[in-house]
Amino acid sequence: MNVSFEDLHKAFENRVRLGIMSALAVNDSLDFTSLKEFLEVTDGNLATHIKKLEQEGFVEVEKSFIDNKPNTSYSMTQTGKKAFEEHLAVLEQIIKSQQ
Amino acid sequence: MNVSFEDLHKAFENRVRLGIMSALAVNDSLDFTSLKEFLEVTDGNLATHIKKLEQEGFVEVEKSFIDNKPNTSYSMTQTGKKAFEEHLAVLEQIIKSQQ
Numbered sequence: 001m002n003v004s005f006e007d008l009h010k011a012f013e014n015r016v017r018l019g020i021m022s023a024l025a026v027n028d029s030l031d032f033t034s035l036k037e038f039l040e041v042t043d044g045n046l047a048t049h050i051k052k053l054e055q056e057g058f059v060e061v062e063k064s065f066i067d068n069k070p071n072t073s074y075s076m077t078q079t080g081k082k083a084f085e086e087h088l089a090v091l092e093q094i095i096k097s098q099q
Numbered sequence: 100m101n102v103s104f105e106d107l108h109k110a111f112e113n114r115v116r117l118g119i120m121s122a123l124a125v126n127d128s129l130d131f132t133s134l135k136e137f138l139e140v141t142d143g144n145l146a147t148h149i150k151k152l153e154q155e156g157f158v159e160v161e162k163s164f165i166d167n168k169p170n171t172s173y174s175m176t177q178t179g180k181k182a183f184e185e186h187l188a189v190l191e192q193i194i195k196s197q198q
Contacts, residue, residue, distance in 0.1 A: 005118040005138060013114060015107040022102065022193050039104060088197060091190045094121050098187060 003093045011056045012087045016041055016049045021076065021084045024059065029075040050074060058083060102192045110155045111186045115140055115148045120175065120183045123158065128174040149173060157182060 012018050019039045023030055030038075036046050053059040058080030062073050076084070111117050118138045122129055129137075135145050152158040157179030161172050175183070 003118075003121060005114050005121075008114040008117070010114070013112045015104050015109070015112060018107070018193065019102075019104040022104075022196060025197055088194050092194055094117065095187050095191055095194070097121060098124055 003097055004090055007086060007090045009083050009087045011053060011058060012084065014049060016045060017053055020046075020049060020053060020059065020074075021080065021087075024074060024076040025081065025084055029062065029073040031071055031073045035074065053080070056080075056083075102196055103189055106185060106189045108182050108186045110152060110157060111183065113148060115144060116152055119145075119148060119152060119158065119173075120179065120186075123173060123175040124180065124183060128161065128172040130170055130172045134173065152179070155179075155182075 012021060016039060020035060023035060023038050032043075032046065032050075035050075036043065039046065041049075050059060050061075054061060057077055059074055060077050062075070064071050064073070111120060115138060119134060122134060122137050131142075131145065131149075134149075135142065138145065140148075149158060149160075153160060156176055158173055159176050161174070163170050163172070
């Protein structure tokens, strides 16, 4: 078995963070409520994990107004995209090593 | 995207624990030194993570003597095997959702 476990990113180990990245990888941007409903997590839990991904430079936040209401949306950075692809590649190696 | 993130097992989030399970899934049993060398981790780090997997009932320990020297070997339990397969199935869903 030849799997580079050290290439797994610690930032993506947590399942909520893995979920955020998965959702943002297939959507250009998502607002807080959409992410929350998709992942079925609490506001506090989602906020904590988004903050962590922001700090890592993997997710960026855009604040705007939609119909005069404040809206916060999240998207993946290029760094985040690259790191997430590397992470998934290792997970894929792990799965293949078991087949 | 239809992925059951809640079916990911928290016990397998950590990459060392994911590594231990991956190694034990393809080897009937492995001793401490083999696991340590395979995962390139310290004794303390490996011991901590094996203990956690033991506590979850996913890994079992067998102590014996080989050539009069004490030997500790680890193997996956049936519960561990089932849980790990479920975990990998969700990871596979995530990867497929990105393709």
